[in-house]
Amino acid sequence: MTFQMTPERGRFVTFEGGEGVGKSTQLARLADHLRECGFEVVTTREPGGTEKAEKLRDFLLSGGAAPLGPLAEAALFSAARADHVQALIGPALKRGAWVLCDRFADSTRAYQGACGGVDARTLALLERAAAGETRPDLTIVLDLPARDGLARAATRRDGGETADRFENEGLSFHERLRQAFLDIAESEADRCCVIDAARSVDDVAGAIRAVVHDRFLAHAAQAAQ
Numbered sequence: 553m554t555f556q557m558t559p560e561r562g563r564f565v566t567f568e569g570g571e572g573v574g575k576s577t578q579l580a581r582l583a584d585h586l587r588e589c590g591f592e593v594v595t596t597r598e599p600g601g602t603e604k605a606e607k608l609r610d611f612l613l614s615g616g617a618a619p620l621g622p623l624a625e626a627a628l629f630s631a632a633r634a635d636h637v638q639a640l641i642g643p644a645l646k647r648g649a650w651v652l653c654d655r656f657a658d659s660t661r662a663y664q665g666a667c668g669g670v671d672a673r674t675l676a677l678l679e680r681a682a683a684g685e686t687r688p689d690l691t692i693v694l695d696l697p698a699r700d701g702l703a704r705a706a707t708r709r710d711g712g713e714t715a716d717r718f719e720n721e722g723l724s725f726h727e728r729l730r731q732a733f734l735d736i737a738e739s740e741a742d743r744c745c746v747i748d749a750a751r752s753v754d755d756v757a758g759a760i761r762a763v764v765h766d767r768f769l770a771h772a773a774q775a776a777q
């Protein structure tokens with residue numbers, strides 16, 4: 553089905569969750585589906601998405617900022633986010649595109665906040681400075697036991713990648729992380745939707761498509777009839 557209606561401002565959908573839960577896989581699946589529906593779709597990721605932010609990504613994920621502590625890391629993730637929002641996400645939303653982003657500010661709240669100990673008020677200030685009014689319309693939280701996500705991430709690395717700064721943390725860190733994302737989803741239930749990521753790629757993709765159709769496309773489909 554092709555949808556004729558383009559919203560004045562595009563839709564901003566973020567994918568969140570622990571390591572290896574399937575965010576990149578599912579983001580690509582949803583992008584394909586939305587393009588088949590006739591929408592312009594921009595896919596991107598954090599940290600990264602722009603040339604300057606990708607440079608910060610390399611530094612952060614290689615562990616370069618780790619000795620400075622979680623507050624410095626939060627500030628650098630936020631600096632990358634500010635450029636990303638200003639140069640890529642904001643303009644795309646303004647012209648009516650869908651933006652699908654692999655991680656966003658919830659990752660800072662979970663990794664540097666809940667797991668790193670940076671206080672919520674400081675993170676809220678950083679979030680506001682970096683993203684301003686640009687907030688996700690929908691956040692898909694992919695939920696999977698930490699051990700299973702780490703095993704999936706390790707399988708992906710069989711291709712030759714090495715474990716990054718956060719994949720190297722212990723299992724208890726990743727279990728706290730999983731709970732942190734569930735807590736965020738519970739506290740912002742209007743924005744967030746938790747999806748059981750333990751199922752097959754096709755089943756998870758179907759569940760995400762159903763949420764997106766319910767939230768954004770059901771009205772457009774009726775209007776187009």
Ligand code: T5A
Pocket residue numbers: 570571572573574575576577578597598599613629654655656657659660661663664704705707708716718719749750751752753754756
């Ligand atoms: N970070 C990020 C912060 O600390 N603070 C921040 O503010 C931000 C923005 C980013 C790191 O930075 C941290 C968090 C992260 O540690 P990254 O490389 O983007 O690093 O790492 P992740 O986001 O964790 O991405 P991963 O690639 O590890 O995991 P994904 O994207 O969740 O999983 P995906 O799709 O690559 O799948 C992993 C493997 O599982 C398979 C895939 O084929 C792949 O091999 N798979 C499945 N297998 C079975 N069943 C399914 N349903 C499957 N779905 C996927």
